Amino acid sequence: MTRQIKVTGLAAALAVVLAAPAAANDLRMMTGPQGGSWIPIGGQLKDLWEKAIPGTKIQVFPGAGIANVRGVEDGKAEVGLANSISTADAMTGREPFKKPHGNVCNIASLYPQYFQFVVLADAKINKISDLKGKSITTQQRGNTGEVMTRHFLEAHGLTFNDVKVSFVGYTDSVNQMKDGHAVAFGLNTQAPAGAVMDLQAAREIKIFEQADIYQNMLKLNPSYKLITLPKGTYPKQDKDLQVIGFQTHVVLSCKLPEQMVYTMTKTIAENTKTLGTVARDILTLTPKGMAADIGVRFHPGAARYYKEAGINVSTK
Template sequence: MLKNKTRFLLVSTLILVSLLVSGLVSAQETTFLSIATGGTSGTYYPIGGAIAKVLNENIAGMNASAQSTGASVTNTRLIYNKEVELAILQNDIASYAVNGEKQFADNQVNNMTGIASLYPEIIQIVVRSDAGISSIADLKGKKVAVGAPGSGVEANASQILDFFGLSYDDIDEDYLSFGEAASRLKDRQIDAAFLTAGIPTAAVMDVAATQDITLLNFSDDDIASLNAEYPFLTGVTVPAGTYNGLDKDVQTVALKAILVAEAGLSEDTVYQITKAIFENRDTLIAAHDRAKDIKLETALDGMTVKLHPGAQKYYDEVK
């Protein structure tokens, strides 16, 4: 009887140990990734969600999820603090971070590496058609959304206002996310909003459906001067018809949205991530039209940080 009991306990213990080891191995085989994006009304969030879907469906053991954040500056700090593994952000903010410039002068980011340039991010200054605003100078004294605190939008708003001789002292600034800015424009609580995103931007489409809006136009000289001052800013055209009521082309400036990784991610993991993204573009495009710009031939355009070795390995392989 005692012998049987001992045998039972031994078998039970072995089973329990086997289950624990199996669970440990399973846990070790799962890779959890957080992708820092932006507000849910912008472009980063749906693109980040689509990337997570592609990774989960094409990389064994992958468990990736998109995280809504305050966008570029916030995402940079999340990478710096190793709170996320991947992030989408503007290439100018990435450059400032890795070079310890501007808002990162006291906190240089040394653990950010590049995966790919994604698409142009267009700086759109959206104004209510009845607000009496036809130029940057006309923003003086107006209620203007300048982006969420810690966002690339806010950095761009500050740069452009300063370039044209204005500051926050000259406007009634409001720090709002894309969704909040759209809501305030619709409710006529603000006169204009800075937005930096791929077009068409959901938040702008939402406003244009109920309000007469337009985008401020930059002259050729404005664009040339801005590019000379800020090399990341290049001229771009927002085609007529992009938004309801936009009946003519508008010239403005754009940056690049890039996908970055925390440097501690393994070479194999980042290789698999890069490969999955470029071999499953259809899934990305189905989620957002802007993903059409995610192409191998432009994957390094505007990349302002050193490539992760895993991404470099993939690009070397497909050359």
């Protein structure tokens, strides 16, 4: 009951604040939940874009990966931060989306996110099947982290019905792990994740490698990638780990003017040092990395910028 009221309240609040923009150059941008990196990234993009496009005013609102894609599709926002795997699902209408989304275009990938499945070292969880009947924690239902945790279990032959799941925010998940009320924690974030660092300061943990179930994960979402979590990302992590990953990227309405989107894309490429103060992986971002094929069509304005940089991308 409480969770339903909170979700309904958030939806109602967003419906109020995401009113139609007052002028043609006014944009609404959906970012992330409080405490995450998407809100400060959104704030930096707002400042950079308002300077680069005279007369433009951008309102920044909280959001989440799946909600942001829906918001752009439904005209509740013009711009949003998103997770590539969820946006790719939206293109074809795969779960949790109920129809193909035709008004969502990509302009740039920003940095990788890593799915991390963390267990308490003293919980004697040596393989995922050992979790049967035990308590785990992940993000709220509909969040990309919740979807990936569900897929991770399914790739190992388990479902949420085989475990006791708590669907809460990062802070509550960490506290549950610290207190021993949960033995495993599934999340996707940049790395190192503040939540994992916080947990590791109080409890011994281990992070499961995921290369062995990659093919099973691809059957659940063909946009998943196998990426490396470098050794030393966390204290006592003495080897590289292969985990499932995807890109954080910027989406916007395909209806936005080509020149505006061209300038927005160029502005990202020319300000990676500024954006990298919030997400350090952006420091090494190049136009080629921005133009990575993630299964989401590019806006013609973005495609024009990449063509000038010698990179061809698809707008279909």
